[in-house]
Amino acid sequence: MTTIKENSTIQANKRSAFEECPVTYVMEKIGGYWKPIILFQLLSGPKRYSDLKKGIPDITEKVLIQQLKQLEAENLLIREAKPVVPPHVTYSLTKAGMGLKQVLYAMAVWAVEDSVEHGATFRRNLQHFPGSEEA
Amino acid sequence: MTTIKENSTIQANKRSAFEECPVTYVMEKIGGYWKPIILFQLLSGPKRYSDLKKGIPDITEKVLIQQLKQLEAENLLIREAKPVVPPHVTYSLTKAGMGLKQVLYAMAVWAVEDSVEHGATFRRNLQHFPGSEEA
DNA sequence: AGTTATACATACTATAGGGTAAGTACTTGT
């Protein structure tokens, strides 16, 4: 990670850093504001679209669907649609998606600690977070 | 995290989700593509600006400085400047910043596993990653 | 003189992400 790459194209440079830094690899797949939050929602098991949306009050439908598509494209989640009307769609994590559990859980742990230090507290304690029963 | 908030302002809704979902709390501080990468670079100890830049070949100076400022504002890193010319600036993680080590390390672990499954390998193995000697 | 080192700042432009509003399709219930 201390190697200096020659200036080829930006894309080639990005690919190169991608191969050298594991966190870059992760950011390529889950970087941004919403993806980790969505993945965290699914840690506790499959969820219907409507439940996902309820669990993330501030996301717009447009952004949620967009992010879900990207996560599906990265093979981190599976979308299962029943051939019924009204639609019935369920999202669940893949094995690779579940592999991010330690990342997401470590985030939650850090958030609790950091918030306590700053005088803020969560309305729920850690016991109620998705996946926490297996920690 | 299954509570539905009434539609007040977007900001108030964001604040509310912020208090209810720990991952949202983390995203507010380190969400995006570059911040985790920068923090990962500093896991192994303080670095000068120039070394940071070398360690992240694809980032522009503008973006690096901008992100460093934001991370400093979130109290995740400290910037120390010597009163000399040419400038001599060192960045290091705060205690809170170091608290994210498990997050970043879990990312690295996942990246290695995921990349192996997809036939890609990193040019370095996990032993050489910042902070790995303490795992 | 020009170059190099160091760590930025600024102006302008381009790209990406996000928000709002309206719409789609079908069924069921009032």
Place this chain on the structure above:
DNA sequence: ACAAGTACTTACCCTATAGTATGTATAACT
């Protein structure tokens, strides 16, 4: 008829982030 449920899609606009180019200041070296 309208409303509600379900999970999207599309058009347009705005905001945020990122990229490119140029510049700053000082000292030391060629």
